[in-house]
Amino acid sequence: MTFPNKENLCHVGTPWALANELENQIFSPNATSTFGGSNPITANGVFYEEGNIYRVTGNPFSANAADTTDDILGGIVIPAGAFDVSSRGLIISAQGKFGATANNKRFRIWVNPTMSGQTVTNGVISGGTVTGAGSGVLLLDSGAQTGNAVGWGAYTNYAKIGAAGSNTQYSQSQFITGTTHGGITVPLFPTQTESAVMNFVITGASQTTGAAADVILNFFVVTGTN
Numbered sequence: 001m002t003f004p005n006k007e008n009l010c011h012v013g014t015p016w017a018l019a020n021e022l023e024n025q026i027f028s029p030n031a032t033s034t035f036g037g038s039n040p041i042t043a044n045g046v047f048y049e050e051g052n053i054y055r056v057t058g059n060p061f062s063a064n065a066a067d068t069t070d071d072i073l074g075g076i077v078i079p080a081g082a083f084d085v086s087s088r089g090l091i092i093s094a095q096g097k098f099g100a101t102a103n104n105k106r107f108r109i110w111v112n113p114t115m116s117g118q119t120v121t122n123g124v125i126s127g128g129t130v131t132g133a134g135s136g137v138l139l140l141d142s143g144a145q146t147g148n149a150v151g152w153g154a155y156t157n158y159a160k161i162g163a164a165g166s167n168t169q170y171s172q173s174q175f176i177t178g179t180t181h182g183g184i185t186v187p188l189f190p191t192q193t194e195s196a197v198m199n200f201v202i203t204g205a206s207q208t209t210g211a212a213a214d215v216i217l218n219f220f221v222v223t224g225t226n
Helices: 006-011 016-027
Strands: 031-034 046-048 050-063 070-078 089-098 106-111 114-116 119-121 124-126 129-132 137-141 151-160 169-177 180-184 198-205 215-225
Touching: 050 070, 050 089, 070 089, 070 106, 070 215, 089 106, 089 169, 089 198, 106 151, 106 169, 129 198, 137 151, 137 169, 198 215
Parallel strands: none
Antiparallel strands: 031 046, 050 215, 070 124, 070 129, 070 198, 089 151, 089 215, 106 137, 106 198, 114 129, 119 124, 151 169, 169 180
16 A cells, blocks of 8 residues: 555645654654655664744843853753653854953852752743852853953853763854954763753852943844754
8 A cells, every 4th residue: 555655645635734644653763854855764864953042132132230150141941851762963153242341240140050049930040150060061252352332252062972872972062252352162971960950050140349230131042953
């Protein structure tokens, strides 16, 4: 008998979108289409599913408070067990601007830091501060920056490596302030517990002056890749 592929399903009245999804799920779970017409069963012929897990935009969305601490500008909780297959991971992008001051400013991206005063609603972390890396890892640190009303961007890749349940990951990051590229970090290999939730947050600080809104977040997106 003829296998019920997408064309056959459409012929009997199945909506195209549903037929496409059914074919993808049958031939290659977590794959949405093929590259160059390749067989979706071959590893190099598959576009694996990916998309926004979390995305916010604002003018501003958030900013550091009038203190010298690492204030949480945005964050997300990744469910336990999400990092179960090698190369499954996250692409984290955060962008904004510095306040119109010559103060020292800093932004950082963390996984599983020690947090205080934060609120978690439906997996979204807001408010509060990071008091240290704790059992987590500081993935990106801009260091002291003095840009006056210039833009900034912070970008981190975080992915599972190795066998399922081995608690082994990879991460690498880079940042830009104004027209200056801050370079890329050396690869990090965190060993966060994969059977537990993972908290990813970005912080901003006016670490010397304590001026509010020295680090402003306008855009924050976390993309999941299979």
